[in-house]
Amino acid sequence: xxxxxxxxxxxxxxxxxxxxxxxxxxxxxxxxxxxxxxxxxxxxxxxxxxxxxxxxxxxxxxxxxxxxxxxxxxxxxxxxxxxxxxxxxxxxxxxxxxxxxxxxxxxxxxxxxxxxxxxxxxxxxxxxxxxxxxxxxxxxxxxxxxxxxxxxxxxxxxxxxxxxxxxxxxxxxxxxxxxxxxxxxxxxxxxxxxxxxxxxxxxxxxxxxxxxxxxxxxxxxxxxxxxxxxxxxxxxxxxxxxxxxxxxxxxxxxxxxxxxxxxxxxxxxxxxxxxxxxxxxxxxxxxxxxxxxxxxxxxxxxxxxxxxxx
Amino acid sequence: xxxxxxxxxxxxxxxxxxxxxxxxxxxxxxxxxxxxxxxxxxxxxxxxxxxxxxxxxxxxxxxxxxxxxxxxxxxxxxxxxxxxxxxxxxxxxxxxxxxxxxxxxxxxxxxxxxxxxxxxxxxxxxxxxxxxxxxxxxxxxxxxxxxxxxxxxxxxxxxxxxxxxxxxxxxxxxxxxxxxxxxxxxxxxxxxxxxxxxxxxxxxxxxxxxxxxxxxxxxxxxxxxxxxxxxxxxxxxxxxxxxxxxxxxxxxxxxxxxxxxxxxxxxxxxxxxxxxxxxxxxxxxxxxxxxxxxxxxxxxxxxxxxxxxx
Numbered sequence: 001x002x003x004x005x006x007x008x009x010x011x012x013x014x015x016x017x018x019x020x021x022x023x024x025x026x027x028x029x030x031x032x033x034x035x036x037x038x039x040x041x042x043x044x045x046x047x048x049x050x051x052x053x054x055x056x057x058x059x060x061x062x063x064x065x066x067x068x069x070x071x072x073x074x075x076x077x078x079x080x081x082x083x084x085x086x087x088x089x090x091x092x093x094x095x096x097x098x099x100x101x102x103x104x105x106x107x108x109x110x111x112x113x114x115x116x117x118x119x120x121x122x123x124x125x126x127x128x129x130x131x132x133x134x135x136x137x138x139x140x141x142x143x144x145x146x147x148x149x150x151x152x153x154x155x156x157x158x159x160x161x162x163x164x165x166x167x168x169x170x171x172x173x174x175x176x177x178x179x180x181x182x183x184x185x186x187x188x189x190x191x192x193x194x195x196x197x198x199x200x201x202x203x204x205x206x207x208x209x210x211x212x213x214x215x216x217x218x219x220x221x222x223x224x225x226x227x228x229x230x231x232x233x234x235x236x237x238x239x240x241x242x243x244x245x246x247x248x249x250x251x252x253x254x255x256x257x258x259x260x261x262x263x264x265x266x267x268x269x270x271x272x273x274x275x276x277x278x279x280x281x282x283x284x285x286x287x288x289x290x291x292x293x294x295x296x297x298x299x300x301x302x303x304x305x306x307x308x309x310x
Numbered sequence: 311x312x313x314x315x316x317x318x319x320x321x322x323x324x325x326x327x328x329x330x331x332x333x334x335x336x337x338x339x340x341x342x343x344x345x346x347x348x349x350x351x352x353x354x355x356x357x358x359x360x361x362x363x364x365x366x367x368x369x370x371x372x373x374x375x376x377x378x379x380x381x382x383x384x385x386x387x388x389x390x391x392x393x394x395x396x397x398x399x400x401x402x403x404x405x406x407x408x409x410x411x412x413x414x415x416x417x418x419x420x421x422x423x424x425x426x427x428x429x430x431x432x433x434x435x436x437x438x439x440x441x442x443x444x445x446x447x448x449x450x451x452x453x454x455x456x457x458x459x460x461x462x463x464x465x466x467x468x469x470x471x472x473x474x475x476x477x478x479x480x481x482x483x484x485x486x487x488x489x490x491x492x493x494x495x496x497x498x499x500x501x502x503x504x505x506x507x508x509x510x511x512x513x514x515x516x517x518x519x520x521x522x523x524x525x526x527x528x529x530x531x532x533x534x535x536x537x538x539x540x541x542x543x544x545x546x547x548x549x550x551x552x553x554x555x556x557x558x559x560x561x562x563x564x565x566x567x568x569x570x571x572x573x574x575x576x577x578x579x580x581x582x583x584x585x586x587x588x589x590x591x592x593x594x595x596x597x598x599x600x601x602x603x604x605x606x607x608x609x610x611x612x613x614x615x616x617x618x619x620x
Contacts, residue, residue, distance in 0.1 A: 031608040038605035119609070251603075258603035263584045265613040267577055274573045293561075293568035295348035298341040299429070303575040307617075 002030040009131045010036060012101060017131050021106055024123035027116075037129035038254075040072070041241045044154030046142035046176055051162040052186035055224040056233070057139045063234045064135050065102055072128030072136040073105040076121055076150060104128060116268040118149045122261060125153075135237075142176040149264065151179065153257050155250065156240045158182040158233070161200060164192035177203065180217050182236045188221035188229055197221055215243050274306075312340040319441045320346060322411060327441050331416055334433035337426075347439035348564075350382070351551045354464030356452035356486060361472040362496035365534040366543070367449045373544045374445050375412055382438030382446040383415040386431055386460060414438060426578040428459045432571060435463075445547075452486040459574065461489065463567050465560065466550045468492040468543070471510060474502035487513065490527050492546045498531035498539055507531055525553050584616075 002023070008016035020030055045060075047053045054075065061071045106128075108121060121138065128136045138154055140147040151157050159180035183204075185196045200219050218236050222229030244250035274285060288306055291297040297305075312333070318326035330340055355370075357363045364385065371381045416438075418431060431448065438446045448464055450457040461467050469490035493514075495506045510529050528546050532539030554560035584595060598616055601607040607615075 029608065029610070031611065034608040035605055122609075255599060255603045258609075259584065259599045261609050262599055262602050262612050262616070263581060265609040266580050266584065266616055269613050269617060270576050270580060271573060274569065274576065289565060289569045289572055292572050293565045295345055298339065298344040299432075299568075299571050299575040300339070301341065302572050303579050306572070306576055307579060 003032055006030050006032050006036070006130070009033070009127060012131060014101065014104065017104060017127055018106075020127045021124045024127060025108060025120050027120065029123035029126065033126055033130045037126040040125075040129040040133055040136045041156070041238070042125060042129070042136050042138065042154045043156040043158060043237050043241075044138045044140065044151035045158045045160060046140050046147070046151040047160030047162070047186075049141055051160045052224065053139050053141075053160050056160055056184060056186055056222060056230075057137050059222075059224040059227070059230045060137065060234055060237075061103055061105075063230050067234075069134040070102045070132060071104075072125075072131075072133035073103075073139065074121060074124050074128070074136065075105070075107045075139040076117070076141070076147060077107050077109055104131075104133065116264060117146045118153070118264050119261070119268055121150050122153055148176060148179070149260065151176070153261060155244060155253060155257075156181045156237050158184060158237060160184045160186050161196055162186050163188075163190045163196040181215060181240045182233065183217055183219040184229075184233050185219065185221045186224065188223040189226050193221055213247065215240060215247075215249075313342055316340050316342050316346070316440070319343070319437060322441060324411065324414065327414060327437055328416075330437045331434045334437060335418060335430050337430065339433035339436065343436055343440045347436040350435075350439040350443055350446045351466070351548070352435060352439070352446045352448065352464045353466040353468055353547050353551075354448045354450065354461035355468045355470060356450050356457065356461040357470030357472070357496075359451055361470045362534065363449050363451075363470050366470055366494060366496055366532060366540075367447050369532075369534040369537070369540045370447065370544055370547075371413055371415075373540050377544075379444040380412045380442060381414075382435075382441075382443035383413075383449065384431060384434050384438070384446065385415070385417045385449040386427070386451070386457060387417050387419055414441075414443065426574060427456045428463070428574050429571070429578055431460050432463055458486060458489070459570065461486070463571060465554060465563060465567075466491045466547050468494060468547060470494045470496050471506055472496050473498075473500045473506040491525060491550045492543065493527055493529040494539075494543050495529065495531045496534065498533040499536050503531055523557065525550060525557075525559075 002020075005016045005020050009020050020033065023030060045053055045057050057073055057075070061073055064071045106124060108117075108124060121140075125136055125138060138150055140150045142148060142151065142159065157179050159176050159182070161183065163185060183200055185193055185200065187193060197219055204217065204219065220229055220233050220236060222233050224230065241250075244253060274289075285306065288297070288302045292299055292302045312330075315326045315330050319330050330343065333340060355363055355367050367383055367385070371383055374381045416434060418427075418434060431450075435446055435448060448460055450460045452458060452461065452469065467489050469486050469492070471493065473495060493510055495503055495510065497503060507529055514527065514529070530539055530543050530546060532543050534540065551560075554563060584599075595616065598607070598612045602609055602612045
């Protein structure tokens, strides 16, 4: 049954894609799918709330479509407490684009996914990847470890800053500045936008100087309302991927992403195992916890036993 | 050598205690010590920055000394980037109390400890516990998961709120309200203090009603400057521990603490293992990461292999 879904999704069936995404959100990704993923260019678009990420992502999706790319979007929406609400949102948006099967937009509620938001989001991305979308954008709020982890699972990380939101550049404060491959100052029609661009450039020049042949993250201004700068942002995102490929950095990054993704899954599983098993008296984990509680075993010793024998 | 230190620390030797704490901070706790710990009453004192935690803890320590209790304090100081600085702070404070070996105060820099702040802090507490201190207070800022985890590792959690710090009660926002066994509104000499007490009481009454025989967290006001209310706060902290013992809830809580502590250590170790080993090409973890990167193995499958075979 999941294998049927996989072949249907790979043939572009939107229902099958949506169904596999729902399974992924529930922590039951179709593993057969993973072997068919790994070909798309994955771009993370992140920024503080109000930075205009969503508008930019939609403008970028339109631009990429014009260039003939098949585009997927996975939006992690922290304001949505139930995935039900997010799915409803999808339907509305998808209806607008129903004549275009070259675009697929999925919203995920950040509180909806069980078994780790990060793992679920990347499994959802895999569905679009295996279904043959060329460019997949993951939109996340750049606040909170989970969201930052998701952004870092992209080949290209695009950090969006809005002009005139308090003192200086918010991205600096939220700690996502250093993970950016492309900086975008949104709402470039605002008078303060140029100031934010220079603030960002200054902040970046204070950092380490890039080595020869390294990628220098550009700072671009865009206005989704006016439609200005969108092409340049897409150019930069695609240029970064081309640089990754030509410099052999793609393999390095893909490996780092795989390592972090494996770590996340292992952590989720360890947490589940130590949680679930505590309920069952007498089993190995319960015994370990009891021996720690009775001070018979130091947590380091119990951890070693858990990791070797469990 | 560590075993010599352990017997010296248990005999009350301050140098041996300090040395064992330094080892614990470096992720090398003397495991022999753990078997001698588990007798002290551990109280976590937490609150947002500026809530007056430190002043309260020192007043409580003085009050507890007057009652003949041997008192240890472990203060997690996020403002201190180097444990060196924190240690210097200790010496100054310890010098003031140098004639009293019934008090031991240790500051830890939250950024200093390697291998997990939470694990290190609890290993430092163990040193005081094994050295026979009766009441050990852990002072942490109630912001950030690590700090909240540390507070939750105490038998009795005391949450401090300062009056008049913005809208309403900060503890509500930081999500530490529900872990409190005792609420303290500090700086009771301020005119807004009574308002904060009623705000807190109202917020608490909106929560679930406690079951019969359950502990109802009291809301107390204190002023360390005026010396008012300190005795009542200490009474409440000790009364909570007495309730834990009489209701058999102590064993339940100790087990939950042991479970969370084990989980933390396992997570730290998993993170280290997946990190360190990535450097060594060809080993099992590196191979797993490579297979995930090549999309040969889903992260869930790799995690299962890591957890069973590694």
